Amino acid sequence: MTTASSADHPTRRDFLFVATGAVAAVGAAATVWPLVSQMNPDASTIAAGAPIEVDLAPIAEGQDIKVFWRGKPIYISHRTKKQIDEARKVAVSSLPDPESDEQRVKAGHDQWLVVIGICTHLGCIPIAHEGAYDGFFCPCHGSVYDTSGRIRQGPAPSNLPVPPYTFVSDTKIQIG
Amino acid sequence: MSGPSDFQPTNPALKWIERRLPIMGLMHSSFVAYPTPRNLNYWWTFGAILSLMLGVQILTGVILAMHYTPHADLAFKSVELIVRDVNYGWLLRNIHASGASMFFFAVYIHMFRGLYYGSYKEPREVLWILGVIIYLLMMATGFMGYVLPWGQMSFWGATVITNLFSAVPYFGESIVTLLWGGYSIGNPTLNRFFSLHYLLPFVIAGVVVLHVWALHVAGQNNPAGVEPKTEKDTVPFTPYATMKDMFGVSCFMLFFAWFIFYMPNYLGDADNYNPANPGVTPAHIVPEWYYLPFYAILRSIPNKLAGVIAMFGAIIILAFLPWLDSAKTRSSKYRPLAKQFFWMFVVVCIGLGYLGAQPPEGIYVIVGRILTVCYFAYFLILLPLLSRIEKPRPVPNSIADDVLAKSGRKSATMASAVIALLVAGGLFAGSVQDARAEDHGASPPGQKWSFSGPFGKFDRGALQRGLKVYKEVCSSCHGLSYVAFRNLADAGGPGYSVAQAAAFASEYKIKDGPNDQGEMFERPGRPADYFPSPFPNEQAARVANGGAAPPDLSLIPKARSYKRGFPMFLIDFFTQYQEQGPDYVAALLQGYEDKAPAGFNLPEGSYYNKYFPGHAIKMPKPLNDGQVTYDDGSPATVAQYAKDVTTFLMWTAEPHMEARKQLGLQVFVFLILLTVLLYFTKKKVWANAH
Numbered sequence: 001m002t003t004a005s006s007a008d009h010p011t012r013r014d015f016l017f018v019a020t021g022a023v024a025a026v027g028a029a030a031t032v033w034p035l036v037s038q039m040n041p042d043a044s045t046i047a048a049g050a051p052i053e054v055d056l057a058p059i060a061e062g063q064d065i066k067v068f069w070r071g072k073p074i075y076i077s078h079r080t081k082k083q084i085d086e087a088r089k090v091a092v093s094s095l096p097d098p099e100s101d102e103q104r105v106k107a108g109h110d111q112w113l114v115v116i117g118i119c120t121h122l123g124c125i126p127i128a129h130e131g132a133y134d135g136f137f138c139p140c141h142g143s144v145y146d147t148s149g150r151i152r153q154g155p156a157p158s159n160l161p162v163p164p165y166t167f168v169s170d171t172k173i174q175i176g
Numbered sequence: 177m178s179g180p181s182d183f184q185p186t187n188p189a190l191k192w193i194e195r196r197l198p199i200m201g202l203m204h205s206s207f208v209a210y211p212t213p214r215n216l217n218y219w220w221t222f223g224a225i226l227s228l229m230l231g232v233q234i235l236t237g238v239i240l241a242m243h244y245t246p247h248a249d250l251a252f253k254s255v256e257l258i259v260r261d262v263n264y265g266w267l268l269r270n271i272h273a274s275g276a277s278m279f280f281f282a283v284y285i286h287m288f289r290g291l292y293y294g295s296y297k298e299p300r301e302v303l304w305i306l307g308v309i310i311y312l313l314m315m316a317t318g319f320m321g322y323v324l325p326w327g328q329m330s331f332w333g334a335t336v337i338t339n340l341f342s343a344v345p346y347f348g349e350s351i352v353t354l355l356w357g358g359y360s361i362g363n364p365t366l367n368r369f370f371s372l373h374y375l376l377p378f379v380i381a382g383v384v385v386l387h388v389w390a391l392h393v394a395g396q397n398n399p400a401g402v403e404p405k406t407e408k409d410t411v412p413f414t415p416y417a418t419m420k421d422m423f424g425v426s427c428f429m430l431f432f433a434w435f436i437f438y439m440p441n442y443l444g445d446a447d448n449y450n451p452a453n454p455g456v457t458p459a460h461i462v463p464e465w466y467y468l469p470f471y472a473i474l475r476s477i478p479n480k481l482a483g484v485i486a487m488f489g490a491i492i493i494l495a496f497l498p499w500l501d502s503a504k505t506r507s508s509k510y511r512p513l514a515k516q517f518f519w520m521f522v523v524v525c526i527g528l529g530y531l532g533a534q535p536p537e538g539i540y541v542i543v544g545r546i547l548t549v550c551y552f553a554y555f556l557i558l559l560p561l562l563s564r565i566e567k568p569r570p571v572p573n574s575i576a577d578d579v580l581a582k583s584g585r586k587s588a589t590m591a592s593a594v595i596a597l598l599v600a601g602g603l604f605a606g607s608v609q610d611a612r613a614e615d616h617g618a619s620p621p622g623q624k625w626s627f628s629g630p631f632g633k634f635d636r637g638a639l640q641r642g643l644k645v646y647k648e649v650c651s652s653c654h655g656l657s658y659v660a661f662r663n664l665a666d667a668g669g670p671g672y673s674v675a676q677a678a679a680f681a682s683e684y685k686i687k688d689g690p691n692d693q694g695e696m697f698e699r700p701g702r703p704a705d706y707f708p709s710p711f712p713n714e715q716a717a718r719v720a721n722g723g724a725a726p727p728d729l730s731l732i733p734k735a736r737s738y739k740r741g742f743p744m745f746l747i748d749f750f751t752q753y754q755e756q757g758p759d760y761v762a763a764l765l766q767g768y769e770d771k772a773p774a775g776f777n778l779p780e781g782s783y784y785n786k787y788f789p790g791h792a793i794k795m796p797k798p799l800n801d802g803q804v805t806y807d808d809g810s811p812a813t814v815a816q817y818a819k820d821v822t823t824f825l826m827w828t829a830e831p832h833m834e835a836r837k838q839l840g841l842q843v844f845v846f847l848i849l850l851t852v853l854l855y856f857t858k859k860k861v862w863a864n865a866h
Contacts, residue, residue: 013860020853024422027846034264038239042261047662047704 051167051176056112064128066117069175073117073125074163075136079147083134084110101148104162110123114173115149116163123155131176136160141151183209206392211410213398214418214865219289220396221424222282228425229279229386234377236272237321245371248283248363251326252451255733256658259832266832267839274435276318277443280466282428283311291497292518294506295397301498303390306383308495313380315491318466320373326366327448328458334361334369336461340474343484360454400578401506402571409575411865413860423854430847438630438752439838441734446757449735449829450727458669459789460535466734468532469525473551476544486548493555500555503563509567515564517554524550614757618786619738620763623819625827628755630841633834634827637808639670642824645804645817650729653721653795655709658730659828662703668834669827678703702846722781722795733822734755734829757829758822763787765818767796 041049049070059065064077067072070144079087087101117136119126124140131137132153133146143154150159165175183204185191194200243262245254256266286309290296296304305560323334338355342348357364395404402698403409409418435442443465447458463471472486477483479585493500509516528547534540572578626635643664661681664672672680681701686708687698701708709728711717717725727735737756740748767786772778782792799814827833 016853016857016860020850020857023846023850023853027850030846034267035235035239037263038265039242040263042243042257042263043662044257044261044660044704045664047660050702050704111709117811 026087038132049176053172053174055172057171061111067175068073069163072163074175075115075117075128075149076115076129077147077158079111079113083147086134087146087150090146094152099148099150099159104148104150104159106165106167109122109167109170112173113147113149114162114165114175118161119156120158120160121145121154126160178547180788186247200856202575206388206413207418208412208414210392210413211404211407211411212617213396213400213404213575214397214411214416215398215400215575215582216398216417217419218424219285220398221291221421221428222286222289224421225282225425225428226279226286227384228428229383230377231276233275233279234267234381235273237374237377239268240272241370241374241642242574245372246324246367248326248452250367251366253658255325260658260663261832265794266836270436270440270836274440274443276321277435277464277466278428278432279314280318280710283314283596284808285437286468287311287494288522290397291396291521292508292515293399294503294508296498297501297503298395298399298498300390303394304498305495306390308491310380310387311494312491313376313383315467317373317376319462320369320376322464323366323369323374325448326452327449328446328450328456329454329461331361331452331454332457332461333463334365337463338365340484340487343481345481358461397506398575398578399507399509400572400575401510402573402575403580405574406576415861416865419522419854419858423851423858426847426851426854430844430851433840433847434511437836437843439749439754440836441754443751446735446737449731450537457732461576465529465533468530469528469551470532470569472532472544473548475532476541476548485847486552490551493552497559499553501563503559503566503568507571511562511566512569513566517558517562521551521554524554545862578653584610615671620759620767620787623755623759623762625755625758625823625826627823627833629752630837632837634670635691635823637810638820638823639827641804641806641808641810641816642670642820642822643670643862644806645799645821646729646803646824649798649817650821651710653710653717653726655728656707656730656828657709657728658706659831660704660706661701663828663831665703666831669831670824671825674703684708698850719739722794726795729825729828731829733761733826736760758826760787760824762818762822765799766814814852 008088022125033121046069047108048057052067054065054067054076056078059078062080062083064075066073066075068074077083092098092100101110104115117125117128119138119140121138121141121143124138126136126145128136131144133144135147135149135152136145138154139143139154141155143156144152145156145160146152148159149162151157163175164175166173183201185194185200188201236447240258243254243258243265245251255269260266260267262268269591290304290307299849302672319337320334323330338352338361341351341355344351353359356362357368381776388584398404445462462468467542470490474483477486503511503514505511508518524547528544528551531540531544531547536544572581584780626633646654661677661684662674665668665674665677665682681703684701684705684707685698686701686705687696691697711720711725714725734757738760740756764785764787767788769784769786772791776784776791778784779792782794783796784791785793801814802812804812804817806812806816810820830836
């Protein structure tokens with residue numbers, strides 16, 4: 001790069017150049033951090049994503065509601081006895097994404113299915129109470145989910161995810 | 177001039193590309209092998225500094241546009257949310273806002289350098305004119321950018337500047353309506369200014385490419401003003417010019433960082449922290465400092481059209497400089513008369529800048545007219561005359577001779593350049609301070625604040641007590657609408673835990689809805705909620721308070737200021753004093769007097785306050801001794817209340833102040849290290865060039 005004739009102190013010169021280059025590189029890397037970090041959700045978005053409470057009392061058996069949490073639709077289904085039985089009859093090992101119905105609901109609240117209503121294929125919203133398994137049917141590319149929200153047929157690779165939630169009381173859940 | 181490059185990559189893949197698109201050869205011949213005069217001084221590094229500033233402004237601008245909302249009702253708030261909520265949003269905004277000032281500061285030095293060394297003379301006329309075009313584009317871009325935060329100064333600056341076009345005979349009104357997209361400045365104006373503010377920097381970048389192209393055709397001018405003749409007169413651009421430029425850039429970044437981290441509001445106007453109000457013009461409308469000389473020229477001329485012509489003429493005249501000054505000698509170093517008049521011209525420009533910030537009355541107008549005449553006389557009379565009568569000193573035979581002649585006294589040049597830069601920076605920067613020539617009452621006494629200075633931190637106790645004072649006293653009339661309950665648990669804030677902030681929030685009733693029945697309802701506050709405002713709308717606030725709506729307090733210590741005057745504003749730049757706002761707020765709260773002084777006519781429903789501008793304030797004395805009970809044993813006095821609530825409000829105005837100062841320290845340590853290393857690297861690289 002340079003033709004500087006400081007052959008007397010080649011090591012000292014090299015050290016200076018390397019040190020300057022290294023410090024400049026560290027500075028450049030540190031500058032990139034805030035420029036990228038600003039793309040993450042800002043503080044108000046994070047605060048707005050706080051847990052929400054949902055009252056289950058008005059949902060009759062066989063009905064379901066859609067609520068939004070962090071901008072995502074959450075299906076809350078009050079399943080009938082028949083639907084629960086259907087979900088539990090099937091051999092878990094035969095499923096594309098093996099998971100038992102018991103793993104997907106809270107013990108003692110077997111009738112309540114809470115899933116994030118976003119198709120695991122490419123993010124469309126499946127329609128409830130449709131499809132061959134009485135669960136969810138995604139109109140975009142034909143993925144079919146059962147009454148436990150598990151993928152049974154179609155291009156989606158995995159089951160509808162269960163959001164973090166807890167029962168505050170028998171008729172109230174907190175999502176998040 | 178760089179001929180066709182003989183650069184050939186060795187890597188076969190790069191070779192393949194190079195044969196089809198010789199871009200590496202272009203880069204090599206333009207920025208590596210390009211011969212640069214060996215006698216360039218540090219004034220020449222401002223070209224690199226300006227390239228950097230353009231890059232910084234475009235990068236931070238694109239990022240800010242990701243978070244900004246160009247709507248008249250939301251713009252002001254969205255800027256506040258950037259500063260408060262976006263990760264490093266405060267940093268990006270400070271960089272972009274003070275970056276505009278740094279950009280102009282650098283361009284003025286770059287222009288004065290061109291003026292002094294005759295860089296506009298044959299064969300560099302087109303290069304110079306492209307520079308004038310860039311400068312005009314910068315002014316348009318800077319102006320439109322200043323409108324975007326939609327504060328009081330944004331709004332009224334936009335009004336005044338767009339109204340300049342109404343001076344055009346016959347078509348004036350139509351042009352202004354066209355610019356506004358309405359019958360007055362409003363949302364359509366803001367939207368188009370945003371669009372153009374985003375577009376113009378890329379136009380600037382395009383013209384910069386032409387500017388650099390023209391530069392590389394004509395070759396760089398140099399302090400001696402003689403063209404390079406032999407190889408001995410030049411050095412390759414890399415590493416010589418690159419290292420020198422990088423060192424210059426690094427020094428400039430230190431100056432820049434001083435504003436970003438320690439004086440972010442020094443160059444701004446406190447009034448721009450008040451949201452735009454089409455019904456009230458601020459007492460003194462003043463543009464940003466970089467327009468002040470031209471603003472002074474505008475105001476010096478009593479005729480509207482003539483004033484506008486003079487103002488634009490003052491810029492356009494620069495484009496004719498190559499023909500106004502026909503002297504054969506380029507550099508003023510060898511022109512004894514031109515050199516003296518150049519410095520007088522610099523003083524005239526700074527003088528005009530100072531006057532542009534003063535109220536247009538009395539002596540200021542007269543001096544303004546004299547300096548306006550001087551400004552034009554320099555170009556129209558002096559330069560043409562000098563080129564005919566002046567006897568220049570002999571110029572050196574070659575650049576190499578020039579280098580040899582001055583090698584004895586070269587170490588002083590850099591030091592003097594840096595000093596001159598700092599002083600000029602202080603002066604330029606300082607001239608804007610007088611812009612805040614509000615007609616305030618007595619100057620508020622300076623208080624000692626825990627948060628002042630480069631290591632300042634908020635006093636947690638004061639923040640907590642101040643919150644109590646706000647809640648029990650101020651909140652009955654004043655909102656705090658940019659502050660959310662969750663902020664009470666933020667780092668650098670009052671130091672509450674998340675649970676405490678949630679508990680505090682739950683004491684408030686927040687209106688929410690509609691619910692499934694379509695009705696609005698009240699629920700307990702959550703951390704994500706904002707402090708509720710005491711009045712549903714401005715009209716309700718007005719009618720309940722004797723006609724004066726109590727302002728929202730979120731930003732009040734940044735939105736209020738008072739005149740510091742000369743030379744305090746210069747000293748403030750070095751001492752980092754920027755507590756005019758808190759001093760004023762604390763003084764106002766204690767400035768009530770039971771009886772107005774004899775002869776003062778206090779209007780009905782007003783109260784006398786020593787520090788309020790005009791002294792008649794609609795707010796009754798808000799604080800009395802013993803009114804708020806403190807749990808920590810602090811004295812329950814008005815002085816203590818005032819100090820605590822002002823500290824609290826300073827935090828609400830700038831919740832990330834501690835982060836700003838902390839990061840500033842780290843950046844300074846880093847930049848000083850880098851600058852020192854670059855200085856020695858540059859010295860090593862240049863060791864054999866002298």
